[in-house]
Amino acid sequence: MPSNDMPRGLQNFFLICASTAFLLPSGCATSRARWPVKLDSRPAVSIETFEDHSGFRGKWKPGEDMARLAADALRKTDRVEVHVPEVRAGVEKILDQGKNLLLNDGASDSYAQYVISGSVTEFSVAGDSSGWFAVSRARPGRAQVEIELVVSDSKSGSVLSSFRAKGAASTPRRQADISYKNMTFGGKAFSDSPLGRAAEQALRRGVRGILRGIPAEYWQPRIAEAGTDTVIINGGENARVRKYDEFIVREESREITDPVSGRVIETIAGRQTGRIRVTQVNRASAHARILEGFVRRGQVLEPVRREKK
Numbered sequence: 064m065p066s067n068d069m070p071r072g073l074q075n076f077f078l079i080c081a082s083t084a085f086l087l088p089s090g091c092a093t094s095r096a097r098w099p100v101k102l103d104s105r106p107a108v109s110i111e112t113f114e115d116h117s118g119f120r121g122k123w124k125p126g127e128d129m130a131r132l133a134a135d136a137l138r139k140t141d142r143v144e145v146h147v148p149e150v151r152a153g154v155e156k157i158l159d160q161g162k163n164l165l166l167n168d169g170a171s172d173s174y175a176q177y178v179i180s181g182s183v184t185e186f187s188v189a190g191d192s193s194g195w196f197a198v199s200r201a202r203p204g205r206a207q208v209e210i211e212l213v214v215s216d217s218k219s220g221s222v223l224s225s226f227r228a229k230g231a232a233s234t235p236r237r238q239a240d241i242s243y244k245n246m247t248f249g250g251k252a253f254s255d256s257p258l259g260r261a262a263e264q265a266l267r268r269g270v271r272g273i274l275r276g277i278p279a280e281y282w283q284p285r286i287a288e289a290g291t292d293t294v295i296i297n298g299g300e301n302a303r304v305r306k307y308d309e310f311i312v313r314e315e316s317r318e319i320t321d322p323v324s325g326r327v328i329e330t331i332a333g334r335q336t337g338r339i340r341v342t343q344v345n346r347a348s349a350h351a352r353i354l355e356g357f358v359r360r361g362q363v364l365e366p367v368r369r370e371k372k
Contacts, residue, residue, distance in 0.1 A: 117186035121195035185209035204234030214276035224276030230264030284364035
C-alpha cells in the first residue's frame with residue numbers, strides 16, 4: 064500500500080497499479096513494469112542563515128559564514144539547485160517575509176522545494192590566545208565545530224530529517240601557535256587551520272545528511288497540456304516513456320474518510336475520462352494523440368497493460 068507521506072499523485076499511481084493487477088492474465092507483459100521510476104532531477108533547496116548558539120565573540124559570524132559554506136558545498140555536489148531571493152542594496156528581499164536566505168549566483172526569487180535550516184552549537188579552539196573562543200576542556204589547539212541541521216518541506220513545513228554534524232582537528236605540536244584574528248573565514252589560511260579543518264569536516268558530514276534527507280523524486284504521470292486532438296505528458300525519456308505507450312486518463316483520486324474521526328480509511332481511483340497513445344518522446348516530455356474521451360491539464364495517467372507479441 065502507498066505511504067501517507069507519498070505525494071498524492073504517486074499514491075494514485077500505486078493505487079491504480081495495485082487495483083488492476085489481477086486483471087492481467089498470465090503470460091502477459093506490461094509497460095507498467097517500467098514504473099514507478101525515479102526522475103533524474105535536481106531538487107531546489109534554499110538555505111537559511113544558521114543561528115549561532117556557539118558563544119563565539121570574534122569578528123566572524125559563524126551562523127552566516129557556516130551557512131554560506133554549506134551552500135557552496137551543496138552546489139559543488141551538482142545534486143541540488145540552491146535557490147534564494149536576489150539581494151538589493153545589500154538587503155535581502157526575503158527579510159520582509161521573516162526569512163534570511165543566502166545569495167545564490169544568478170538565482171532570484173526562485174521556488175525551493177526544500178528548506179535547510181540549522182544552528183552552530185560548537186565553534187571553539189581550546190587554548191586559543193585571541194580570547195575569541197569559550198574555555199574548553201579539550202587539549203590545547205584542538206578545534207571543534209558542531210552544527211544542527213533540519214531539512215523541511217517548503218510547502219507543508221513538515222520536518223523531513225534533523226541531525227547533528229561534528230568536526231574536530233588539532234594543531235600539530237611542531238606547529239607554532241595560530242592566530243585567528245587576521246584570518247578571513249573560508250580563506251586558505253583558515254582552511255589550513257585546525258578550526259578550518261574541523262568546519263570542513265562538519266560541513267562534509269552535514270551535506271551528506273542533507274542529501275540523504277531529501278526524498279527521491281518519482282515520476283507522477285500527468286497531462287501537462289491538452290489540445291483538441293493531442294496532449295503533452297509531463298515525462299519523456301527521463302520517465303522511460305516510449306513511443307506507442309498508451310495511457311488511460313483519470314480524474315484525481317479521492318480519499319474516503321471516517322465520518323467520526325476524519326481519518327483517511329481508503330483511497331479510490333478517479334473516474335476514467337479518456338485514453339491516449341504516445342506519438343513522440345522528448346527528453347522530459349512526450350506528445351500523445353487522444354484516442355477517446357476528453358482530456359485536460361493536470362489529469363492522472365494510468366499506463367495500459369499490453370500483451371507480449
